[in-house]
Amino acid sequence: MNELEFVEQLKTLAIHPAARGLVDDAAVLPFGRHKLVITHDMMVEGVHYLPDADPADVAWKLVAVNLSDLAAKGAKPLGILMGYGGFGDDAWDTKFIEGLKQAIARFGVPLLGGDTVGMGEGCKRAFGLTAFGEAKGHIIPARSGAAPGHAIYVTGKIGDAWAGLQIASGKVQARDLECTAALLKAHNRPDPKLEEGRALSSLVSTMMDISDGLLIDAERIAKASNVCLEIDLAKVPLSPEYISVFGDDEEARKKAATGGDDYQLLLTASPETVLPIAVTRVGQCKSGSGIALINHSEPTVTPANLGYVHA
Ligand SMILES: Nc1ncnc2c1ncn2[C@@H]1O[C@H](COP(=O)(O)OP(=O)(O)OP(=O)(O)O)[C@@H](O)[C@H]1O
Ligand SMILES: Cc1ncc(C[n+]2csc(CCOP(=O)(O)O)c2C)c(N)n1
Numbered sequence: 001m002n003e004l005e006f007v008e009q010l011k012t013l014a015i016h017p018a019a020r021g022l023v024d025d026a027a028v029l030p031f032g033r034h035k036l037v038i039t040h041d042m043m044v045e046g047v048h049y050l051p052d053a054d055p056a057d058v059a060w061k062l063v064a065v066n067l068s069d070l071a072a073k074g075a076k077p078l079g080i081l082m083g084y085g086g087f088g089d090d091a092w093d094t095k096f097i098e099g100l101k102q103a104i105a106r107f108g109v110p111l112l113g114g115d116t117v118g119m120g121e122g123c124k125r126a127f128g129l130t131a132f133g134e135a136k137g138h139i140i141p142a143r144s145g146a147a148p149g150h151a152i153y154v155t156g157k158i159g160d161a162w163a164g165l166q167i168a169s170g171k172v173q174a175r176d177l178e179c180t181a182a183l184l185k186a187h188n189r190p191d192p193k194l195e196e197g198r199a200l201s202s203l204v205s206t207m208m209d210i211s212d213g214l215l216i217d218a219e220r221i222a223k224a225s226n227v228c229l230e231i232d233l234a235k236v237p238l239s240p241e242y243i244s245v246f247g248d249d250e251e252a253r254k255k256a257a258t259g260g261d262d263y264q265l266l267l268t269a270s271p272e273t274v275l276p277i278a279v280t281r282v283g284q285c286k287s288g289s290g291i292a293l294i295n296h297s298e299p300t301v302t303p304a305n306l307g308y309v310h311a
């Protein structure tokens with residue numbers, strides 16, 4: 001069974017309303033007068049990071065990708081619990097702890113506990129992290145509220161993290177050190193959009209974070225909302241650094257829109273709603289299903305792979 005088929009099986013078990021049918025970034029559990037938002041994401045050597053990655057970057061990303069799911073629900077982080085599989089190399093473990101310390105300080109989230117296991121010689125390292133947060137608004141955005149006519153927006157730039165992975169794995173070179181550093185940073189040290197998520201959460205019809213790729217994640221909103229998301233590739237915001245390495249033709253834009261690891265927010269809202277932070281409009285919701293890709297308003301071929309899928 002592949003990842004999607006496995007999660008389909010889990011959906012038959014996750015019938016508690018807080019699980020949101022396993023079609024959201026996080027669970028939303030009423031707790032007294034408040035709502036707890038709870039998420040868990042894993043990182044595995046060779047799958048989520050290159051074996052020669054800096055352990056401090058691995059720790060940072062483990063925290064950041066989980067906080068990104070809280071950001072997508074407009075939640076303020078309250079704490080994290082970590083699962084650490086593969087300790088025993090002192091130098092590696094020390095650098096990891098340094099990166100974890102940096103992330104905890106940067107995001108102001110306390111480490112509350114976890115578990116540590118040795119995985120035996122030659123085993124790949126694997127880490128899990130549970131993050132929970134508190135959402136203040138009455139309505140916490142889901143993926144299911146988009147309606148025909150709603151506009152589609154993203155925060156930040158798309159594609160830089162994928163570009164950074166291409167550089168880190170030696171497939172391309174950037175024009176200069178500054179450009180290399182910016183793209184590597186997007187890949188290694190994502191910055192979860194916590195403030196943006198909180199500012200937007202009460203105004204949007206759907207919101208999620210982009211982890212697997214803009215197009216595949218847009219398709220998830222389309223499915224959950226029973227609408228078609230029409231996305232104009234020409235409107236996908238690319239950074240000058242991305243463009244300097246890959247250009248900004250249709251092919252380059254398709255790579256950016258399917259590469260993943262962006263940890264930007266993808267949201268829909270009524271076009272009349274004035275949003276309080278800078279976002280880029282990339283398309284609109286229509287009646288129908290799935291995604292419809294256009295380029296400069298003209299239909300274009302949708303890529304076979306819309307984003308990252310675990311084998
Ligand atoms: N092993 C699992 N046990 C229970 N629920 C799971 C499991 N794996 C995935 N899910 C649930 O399936 C849904 C989709 O998972 P997915 O990992 O795509 O979401 P995500 O966390 O937003 O994305 P990403 O992991 O790429 O950041 C979520 O509701 C998630 O909680
Ligand atoms: C070495 C290496 N190869 C590929 C990638 C790209 N990648 C891996 S998992 C994922 C989606 C999020 O994962 P998940 O859905 O498991 O949370 C992406 C975009 C990477 N970061 N490192």
Ligand SMILES: [Mg+2]
Binds near residue numbers: 025069208209211
């Ligand atoms: Mg998510």
